[in-house]
Amino acid sequence: MKGGTSLLAVLLLAAGYLLHGGSSSPPPEPVICTRGGGTSNCTVTNTYGSFPDRTICRAASVAYPRTEQELLAAVASAASAKRKLKAATRHSHSLPKLACPGGRDGTIISTEWLNRTMRVDAAARLVTVESGMVLRDLIEAACAAGLSLPHSPYWRGLTIGGLLATGAHGSSLWGKGSAVHEYVVAMRIVTPAPASQGFAVVRELGADHPDLDAAKVSLGVLGVVSQVTLAMQPLFKRSVTLVKRGDGDLPAQVTAWGRLHEFGDMTWLPQEGQVLYRQDDRVDVSSPGDGLNDLLFFRSTPTRGLVAARAAEERLQENGTDAARCAAVRAGVAAAEQKAYGFTNDGASFTGYPVVGYQHRMQTFGSCIDSPEDGLRTACAWDPRVPGPFYYNSGFSVALSRAPAFAADMQRLRDLDPAAFCAGMDGRVGVLIRYVRASSACLGKAEDSVDFDLVYYRSRAAGDKPRAHADVVDEIEQMALRKYGGLPHWGKNRNSAFEGAIAKYPKAGEFLAVKEKYDPDGLFSSEWSDQVLGINGGSPSIVGKRCAIEGLCVCSDDSHCAPEQGYFCRPGKVYTEARVCSFLRAQ
Numbered sequence: 355m356k357g358g359t360s361l362l363a364v365l366l367l368a369a370g371y372l373l374h375g376g377s378s379s380p381p382p383e384p385v386i387c388t389r390g391g392g393t394s395n396c397t398v399t400n401t402y403g404s405f406p407d408r409t410i411c412r413a414a415s416v417a418y419p420r421t422e423q424e425l426l427a428a429v430a431s432a433a434s435a436k437r438k439l440k441a442a443t444r445h446s447h448s449l450p451k452l453a454c455p456g457g458r459d460g461t462i463i464s465t466e467w468l469n470r471t472m473r474v475d476a477a478a479r480l481v482t483v484e485s486g487m488v489l490r491d492l493i494e495a496a497c498a499a500g501l502s503l504p505h506s507p508y509w510r511g512l513t514i515g516g517l518l519a520t521g522a523h524g525s526s527l528w529g530k531g532s533a534v535h536e537y538v539v540a541m542r543i544v545t546p547a548p549a550s551q552g553f554a555v556v557r558e559l560g561a562d563h564p565d566l567d568a569a570k571v572s573l574g575v576l577g578v579v580s581q582v583t584l585a586m587q588p589l590f591k592r593s594v595t596l597v598k599r600g601d602g603d604l605p606a607q608v609t610a611w612g613r614l615h616e617f618g619d620m621t622w623l624p625q626e627g628q629v630l631y632r633q634d635d636r637v638d639v640s641s642p643g644d645g646l647n648d649l650l651f652f653r654s655t656p657t658r659g660l661v662a663a664r665a666a667e668e669r670l671q672e673n674g675t676d677a678a679r680c681a682a683v684r685a686g687v688a689a690a691e692q693k694a695y696g697f698t699n700d701g702a703s704f705t706g707y708p709v710v711g712y713q714h715r716m717q718t719f720g721s722c723i724d725s726p727e728d729g730l731r732t733a734c735a736w737d738p739r740v741p742g743p744f745y746y747n748s749g750f751s752v753a754l755s756r757a758p759a760f761a762a763d764m765q766r767l768r769d770l771d772p773a774a775f776c777a778g779m780d781g782r783v784g785v786l787i788r789y790v791r792a793s794s795a796c797l798g799k800a801e802d803s804v805d806f807d808l809v810y811y812r813s814r815a816a817g818d819k820p821r822a823h824a825d826v827v828d829e830i831e832q833m834a835l836r837k838y839g840g841l842p843h844w845g846k847n848r849n850s851a852f853e854g855a856i857a858k859y860p861k862a863g864e865f866l867a868v869k870e871k872y873d874p875d876g877l878f879s880s881e882w883s884d885q886v887l888g889i890n891g892g893s894p895s896i897v898g899k900r901c902a903i904e905g906l907c908v909c910s911d912d913s914h915c916a917p918e919q920g921y922f923c924r925p926g927k928v929y930t931e932a933r934v935c936s937f938l939r940a941q
């Protein structure tokens with residue numbers, strides 16, 4: 355295939371196949387135990403099958419409580435033995451090592467079976483669910499009662515407990531904004547306790563409880579959330595139109611767009627010099643339309659297509675030219691546009707914008723988790739059992755007031771070498787730009803912010819040839835985090851992004867005080883959570899050979915890159931204080 359096959363084109367063809375009547379293997383369990391009938395001698399991983407440091411996380415045992423009583427007993431049993439503990443979820447989507455308990459002989463508490471709806475109060479517009487409930491099921495349960503969850507992340511496979519713990523969000527600058535934790539009005543959380551209280555207690559946090567601001571976004575270090583009550587809104591519909599325009603005014607639009615449209619977002623396609631604007635607003639429930647948002651990349655895809663797509667991408671990475679990579683990006687972008695990115699006006703076909711549909715059909719996507727097991731004939735694109743796409747995902751937010759200057763800097767970097775962006779990041783997916791409002795949550799955003807999300811190629815093994823134009827993403831990340839004081843998304847990113855992050859949270863001290871109260875022995879803490887929270891002076895970076903190639907450090911020495919493969923530690927091109935692995939010469 356001359357010029358290389360586009361990953362997205364392959365995926366699109368494959369997904370197109372499945373539009374009518376396909377099934378799909380759901381993603382695998384993140385917890386695998388080889389003894390005790392699947393309850394002891396365990397490993398835990400994330401949905402990609404690999405943490406950023408590529409190490410395997412071990413634990414002694416796993417518990418699958420089905421009620422709050424069983425959860426209480428599981429926490430008490432571990433706490434009485436002073437064993438480390440950690441909640442993991444059905445698929446554990448966080449890229450960093452959050453789901454890994456401390457040490458090697460801790461206990462994993464899976465929330466897989468804590469997935470019931472406890473109470474729906476349609477009149478008060480309140481829904482209470484157990485924490486392991488999948489976002490898809492939560493919004494369906496709300497809908498059945500005539501209610502809508504106003505905002506959520508875009509991928510429906512997450513659990514409510516997991517997405518809250520990492521501050522997950524959709525896109526909005528209106529009202530309370532897009533972070534789901536803004537809609538939490540009560541929580542029940544099980545924490546360790548002294549022997550006199552049976553080693554574990556349930557703490558009820560109502561809307562006015564002072565600890566709720568810590569518990570809403572907790573990184574899982576306070577205990578296991580048992581139940582969550584969310585404030586819903588009356589069922590509504592949305593009207594979506596996607597418009598592509600030149601990116602000349604991106605710096606101005608990056609703040610303006612979110613003020614204009616309640617659910618607005620933007621996708622910057624740097625190498626194309628274009629922006630895909632999502633013009634997305636609330637409309638009355640009586641507006642005609644039964645639209646569906648079924649984003650192509652998150653549909654079931656034949657395994658063979660995934661493998662072929664990865665092979666094509668590896669060829670392009672290793673042996674491709676900039677021109678070939680950019681041609682592949684262009685083909686992918688065109689193919690996605692031609693299929694309206696997966697939007698349909700009625701669940702079957704796309705007849706034109708606007709696409710009007712119910713909130714629960716428009717706010718999330720991810721049909722690859724909906725179908726029964728089919729023996730891996732098909733899968734979600736990132737299923738680790740398939741040697742298909744394998745990528746990193748960086749996500750960071752910059753204060754709204756500083757976002758225009760950051761966008762202008764990124765454009766300057768692009769203008770120096772637009773083709774570098776075809777390989778340095780996934781140009782087909784672009785930079786997803788979303789809005790998140792300031793929060794009272796201790797580990798939420800302190801200011802109204804713009805969130806930038808990037809996906810890019812990851813090599814299968816640590817020693818493989820580095821990404822082509824790896825310096826592009828490295829410089830953008832350092833610009834956001836260091837020059838513009840940005841915050842890394844707790845559930846995304848590679849280690850180096852978390853360096854110094856906690857110091858940017860004005861209410862971090864308040865959070866740590868609640869942690870000290872709920873879990874004084876740090877049973878729910880791990881090496882990773884301590885490093886991220888700045889406890890015991892640890893650092894999230896891992897410094898050593900090739901560490902910057904892997905995103906484990908920011909380079910300060912050539913050996914942190916891959917000098918033998920031509921990659922040396924050099925200043926950034928626009929943000930010269932950045933230190934990035936630049937390709938200087940083949941050897």
Ligand SMILES: Cc1cc2nc3c(=O)[nH]c(=O)nc-3n(C[C@H](O)[C@H](O)[C@H](O)COP(=O)(O)OP(=O)(O)OC[C@H]3O[C@@H](n4cnc5c(N)ncnc54)[C@H](O)[C@@H]3O)c2cc1C
Pocket residue numbers: 401440441442443444445446447448449452453465485486506507508509511512513514515516517518519520521522523524573574575577578579580845846
């Ligand atoms: C394909 C994909 C799409 C995504 N889209 C978005 C998006 O649109 N917006 C966004 O903001 N993020 C997005 N994310 C990131 C995602 O929101 C976070 O990674 C989220 O934390 C994952 O939730 P999970 O249920 O898989 O939890 P996990 O990753 O399993 O857990 C995350 C943390 O929460 C803790 N935890 C889980 N349950 C509980 C509980 N009951 N009590 C206490 N602690 C608990 C865990 O211990 C862990 O520390 C996406 C991720 C993927 C893989």
Ligand SMILES: *[C@@H]1O[C@H](CO)[C@@H](O)[C@H](O)[C@H]1NC(C)=O
Pocket residue numbers: 388389395396397
């Ligand atoms: C524990 O699991 C690992 C794989 O994760 C396996 O290699 C090892 O043999 C198991 N140990 C026992 C005692 O079963």
Ligand SMILES: *[C@@H]1O[C@H](CO)[C@@H](O)[C@H](O)[C@H]1NC(C)=O
Pocket residue numbers: 466467469470471491
């Ligand atoms: C809860 O999860 C279990 C285990 O995956 C599943 O069998 C069950 O159908 C789920 N229940 C609900 C209400 O979603």
Ligand SMILES: *[C@@H]1O[C@H](CO)[C@@H](O)[C@H](O)[C@H]1NC(C)=O
Pocket residue numbers: 668669672673
């Ligand atoms: C790149 O080219 C070399 C030399 O022709 C070849 O050995 C290698 O397999 C190619 N890599 C990929 C991923 O196709």
